[in-house]
Structures are given as structure tokens and as C-alpha cells.
Amino acid sequence: MKRLFLVVAVMMISYFSMPAKAQLNVNVNIGSQPLWGPTGYDHVDYYYLPDVESYYYVPKKQFVYLNGNDWVFANSLPPRYGNYDLYNGYKVVINSPKPYLNFNNDKIKYAKYKGNKGQLVIRDSRDSKYYIVKGHPHGMPPGQAKKIYGKGSKGNGNNGKGHGNGKGKH
Numbered sequence: 738m739k740r741l742f743l744v745v746a747v748m749m750i751s752y753f754s755m756p757a758k759a760q761l762n763v764n765v766n767i768g769s770q771p772l773w774g775p776t777g778y779d780h781v782d783y784y785y786l787p788d789v790e791s792y793y794y795v796p797k798k799q800f801v802y803l804n805g806n807d808w809v810f811a812n813s814l815p816p817r818y819g820n821y822d823l824y825n826g827y828k829v830v831i832n833s834p835k836p837y838l839n840f841n842n843d844k845i846k847y848a849k850y851k852g853n854k855g856q857l858v859i860r861d862s863r864d865s866k867y868y869i870v871k872g873h874p875h876g877m878p879p880g881q882a883k884k885i886y887g888k889g890s891k892g893n894g895n896n897g898k899g900h901g902n903g904k905g906k907h
Contacts, residue, residue, distance in 0.1 A: 768869045769795055772860040773823035775830070776867065783836050784828040785843050787850045789818045792837050793828075801837050808837050824860065827853040 765779045784793040791802035791814060799810045814821060827850040836843060859867045868875050
């Protein structure tokens with residue numbers, strides 16, 4: 738009995754003394770965020786734009802807005818928002834899949850941000866982590882960004898104005 742107890746004790750000690758392997762999974766998409774995106778986020782799936790009651794899907798660089806009863810995915814906002822300035826409008830970060838399916842709640846929850854200005858955007862940030870965003874005034878060469886972050890910098894090609902004639906549905 739003592740022998741069995743000793744064997745079990747040795748096995749437990751050896752098991753618990755093995756070095757722990759921590760798994761760290763950090764999903765960073767700073768280089769994919771648009772210049773007009775707010776600072777302070779290493780990862781963003783969607784922005785909700787309360788002023789125009791629309792979303793922006795960062796991975797595909799597409800706006801998501803209602804057209805009648807249909808959600809439209811497009812490269813720009815519809816003409817009805819032609820005067821909306823993405824750099825000055827407030828953006829709410831939402832990291833959940835298909836947040837537009839929760840639009841009725843988001844519309845109420847984030848209504849208090851309509852007309853809010855003064856949110857620091859990536860373009861105006863002096864934090865070097867944003868220098869990989871294409872078009873940043875202090876941007877680093879793509880090769881340098883690739884060495885540091887493992888991917889080349891990717892921008893959205895949008896000049897900050899939310900107008901255009903985007904089409905398409907998902």
C-alpha cells in the first residue's frame with residue numbers, strides 16, 4: 738500500500754512540476770483599420786456609426802447599411818450620407834459577429850453618441866503602432882511594417898468621406 742501511495746505521489750509531483758505552456762492568442766488588425774477609425778483598439782471587427790445608423794466591417798472594408806428592409810454591404814456609404822465626415826463622426830467599436838442583426842438595440846443604446854465629435858482618430862495619432870496604417874502621415878515603409886508586425890500595411894483607400902454609389906448585398 739505504501740508503495741502504491743509513493744508511486745502515485747511521484748507521478749503527481751512530476752505531472753505538476755512540468756513547465757506550463759501558456760497559449761497567448763492576440764488578434765491584432767491595426768493595419769486593416771481605416772485612418773478615420775478611433776484610436777485605442779488593437780482589434781476591431783465593426784464600427785457602428787450612430788450619426789448615419791450604419792456599420793463598417795473592418796476585415797472587408799465595407800459599410801453595412803439598411804436600404805429598405807435589406808442590409809447592403811458596399812465600399813462606400815449611400816449618396817444620402819454624402820456630407821457625412823467619417824473623421825469627425827463618433828464610432829463605436831463592436832467586436833461581435835453580424836452586429837447589424839442587433840441594430841434595433843444598437844440604435845437605442847448608442848443614440849447618445851449622435852453628434853459627438855472629438856474622438857481621436859488613427860490619422861491624427863502619434864502612437865507609432867498606427868504608423869503601419871496606409872496613408873498615416875507618419876507612416877513607415879511597408880517593408881518595415883512587415884518586419885515588425887508580420888504583414889504589410891493595408892489601408893482602405895477611402896479618403897474619409899462616406900459618399901459614393903456602393904452596391905451589393907451579403
